[in-house]
Amino acid sequence: MDLQFTAAEEEFRAEARIWLAGHVPTTPLPSLETAEGFAAHREWEHQLAADRWSVVSWPEKYGGRGASLWQWLLFEEEYYRAGAPGRVSQNGISLLAPTLFEHGTEEQRARVLGPMARGEVIWAQAWSEPEAGSDLASLRSAAVRTDGGWLLSGQKTWSSRAAFADRAFGLFRSDPDTARPHQGLTYLMFPLDAPGVTVRPIGRLDGKPAFAELFLDEVFVPDADVIGEPGQGWRIAMSTTGKERGLTLRSPGRFTAAAERLAALWHEAPEGTAPALGDRVADALIGARAYQLFTYAHASRLTADEGAAPDRAQPKTGDLGAESSLNKVFWSELDLALHETALDLLGPYGMLADDADEAPAHGSWAEGYTFSLAGPIYAGTNEIQRHIIAERLLGLPKGRR
Numbered sequence: 001m002d003l004q005f006t007a008a009e010e011e012f013r014a015e016a017r018i019w020l021a022g023h024v025p026t027t028p029l030p031s032l033e034t035a036e037g038f039a040a041h042r043e044w045e046h047q048l049a050a051d052r053w054s055v056v057s058w059p060e061k062y063g064g065r066g067a068s069l070w071q072w073l074l075f076e077e078e079y080y081r082a083g084a085p086g087r088v089s090q091n092g093i094s095l096l097a098p099t100l101f102e103h104g105t106e107e108q109r110a111r112v113l114g115p116m117a118r119g120e121v122i123w124a125q126a127w128s129e130p131e132a133g134s135d136l137a138s139l140r141s142a143a144v145r146t147d148g149g150w151l152l153s154g155q156k157t158w159s160s161r162a163a164f165a166d167r168a169f170g171l172f173r174s175d176p177d178t179a180r181p182h183q184g185l186t187y188l189m190f191p192l193d194a195p196g197v198t199v200r201p202i203g204r205l206d207g208k209p210a211f212a213e214l215f216l217d218e219v220f221v222p223d224a225d226v227i228g229e230p231g232q233g234w235r236i237a238m239s240t241t242g243k244e245r246g247l248t249l250r251s252p253g254r255f256t257a258a259a260e261r262l263a264a265l266w267h268e269a270p271e272g273t274a275p276a277l278g279d280r281v282a283d284a285l286i287g288a289r290a291y292q293l294f295t296y297a298h299a300s301r302l303t304a305d306e307g308a309a310p311d312r313a314q315p316k317t318g319d320l321g322a323e324s325s326l327n328k329v330f331w332s333e334l335d336l337a338l339h340e341t342a343l344d345l346l347g348p349y350g351m352l353a354d355d356a357d358e359a360p361a362h363g364s365w366a367e368g369y370t371f372s373l374a375g376p377i378y379a380g381t382n383e384i385q386r387h388i389i390a391e392r393l394l395g396l397p398k399g400r401r
Contacts, residue, residue, distance in 0.1 A: 003296065005070070012067065013074040016053070020082035023047060028362045029085045031354055033208035038122075038164040041088035045119025055093055055117045062109065063117035069299050073251060080257035091161055092116040092123035096169050099187075099240045103228040111224075112189070124162035124192065126170030126214055127237075130155060136171070137182040137234065141216065143172035149222040150174070152190060155215055160378075162212035163201040167191050171233045185233035189225040196220075205370050206353060252292035255331065258338050258368070259288035261361075265345045273345070280341040287334045294330070298323070322392040325385040332375030332382060339369035 005013070029044065030037035048054035049063055057072040058064025067075065087093065097116060100109050115121040132138040141154025152172055162168060168190055175184030192199055196219040201209030228236045266273075266281045342365045343350040354363030376382040390396040 005074070009068075009070055009074060012071045013078060016056075016075045016078045017082070019051060019053060020078055020084055024082045024084045028083075028354075028364065031208055031367060032086055032088045033163075033204065033210040035164060038088060041085055042119045042122060044085050045087070045089050049118040054089070054119070055097070055113075058097070058113070058117065062113040069303050073253070073295070073299060076251035077253035077256065080251075080253040081260075083257075088161065089116060089119055089122055091125045091165075092121070095125060095240050096123050096189075099169075099227060099236060102239055103187075103236045107224065108227070121167055122161060122165045124159045124165035124168040124212070124214075126156040126159045126162065126168040126190075128156065128158045130157055136237070137180075137185075139171060139173060139185075141170075141172050142176070143174040143186050143188060143221075143230075144218075145174070146220070149220055150186070150188065150226070152188065152196075152216045152219040152221055155213065157213045158202070158211045158378075159214050160211060162192065162199055162214060163209040165192060168214065169227075171237055174230055174233075182234040184231055185237070186230045187227040187233040187236045188221050189227065190216075190219055190221045194219050205373070206367070210371075252288070252295045255288040255334055255338065256292055258335075259285045262338055262342050262345075265342055269345055277341065277345055280337070280344075284334070284338045284341055287330075287337070291327075291330055291334060295327075322388055325380075325388040326393070328379055329376075329382050329385050329389070332372075332379075335368075335372040335375050339365060339372045343369055 025044075029040040032038050032041040045054055052060075052063060052065050053075075055062070055064040056067040056075050057069070058066070060066050065071075093116065097113060100112060104112075112121075116123065127136060129139045129141060132140065139154075141152065141156060143150040143152055150172075154172070156162075156168075156170060159168060170188065170190075171185045172188055173184060174186040178184035191197070192214070196217040198215040198217075200213040200215070202211040202213060204210045227233075262281055262284055266278060269277070346360050346365060349358060349360055351366050352359035352363060354367055356363065359366070387399055391398055
């Protein structure tokens with residue numbers, strides 16, 4: 001692995017750094033889990049898109065810069081180092097868009113990607129259902145064939161961004177008579193303001209509606225919003241989940257920047273602070289750096305054969321296969337350890353909400369901790385990921401579920 005970046009990559013990094021220095025808000029935006037914050041973050045997406053920084057790895061015709069995987073990683077490092085706002089379009093950009101690049105039609109890409117890149121349409125992820133959390137194949141929400149499309153009925157829960165989003169994507173059972181549960185599923189996109197859709201926000205520990213339940217009563221979706229072939233949804237969804245656990249959702253820049261801020265907290269800690277906390281800070285720094293190098297190694301492997309398929313439609317944002325489970329377990333546990341250590345350093349003040357005048361870092365550590373608690377659960381629980389690692393990467397016998 002060569003860790004020397006090219007002149008073009010360094011130039012790309014410098015351009016991003018200069019742009020971010022001139023545009024990142026000096027006062028943090030309100031939490032995107034509130035109506036006010038959601039609107040503010042949508043406006044931030046507009047600003048990014050205006051100078052083609054919202055989707056740097058996408059082809060230029062969809063609003064991107066055609067950046068390489070390495071340039072994308074460098075942009076992410078600069079983005080988090082600058083303290084830029086969280087991405088309210090993350091579900092669409094990191095999950096739906098790679099799925100469309102790989103499995104969608106040119107009409108779908110032309111219709112969906114531009115508004116997504118500009119923040120005009122924010123997407124929610126509608127995967128989980130009651131009694132079908134980690135066992136996604138047991139979902140019961142149905143898609144029934146009708147003239148020109150499908151009628152969706154059922155319930156989705158823990159839908160990220162759904163409280164304020166515009167549209168959603170998810171799996172539905174279109175053939176209830178198949179022999180195996182992961183067969184007969186269809187991947188569909190649908191509007192959240194359509195007749196028959198009820199959105200019920202779910203409050204997080206801090207009361208903010210980070211998720212929502214979706215109740216669907218014969219919601220009409222045209223054939224144009226089916227991704228891939230009807231009945232092939234499981235295969236397509238596995239492609240999406242691999243990207244969710246791998247590089248596209250959790251770039252190392254997010255953790256290296258958080259670890260640097262944590263180290264700054266340690267240097268500012270009052271005299272007499274328990275030395276054991278310093279050890280935890282060091283562990284977090286080492287973990288973030290290890291994750292960065294682990295990702296660089298994967299990036300080297302993924303880009304080694306770029307020349308073999310130069311005209312494929314999908315941008316190179318990282319498809320790791322079963323190894324994405326390694327990433328998922330590592331970043332989710334690292335994120336939790338980072339925030340737990342920060343709150344222990346800050347003491348009681350660390351738990352103040354973002355609207356409290358004395359909240360350190362505008363409450364970002366407290367909100368980040370609340371979010372990190374969900375890390376070992378969403379994107380496939382860590383227990384499931386460990387099963388995948390044991391069976392598919394280590395070749396161990398199937399364990400009991």
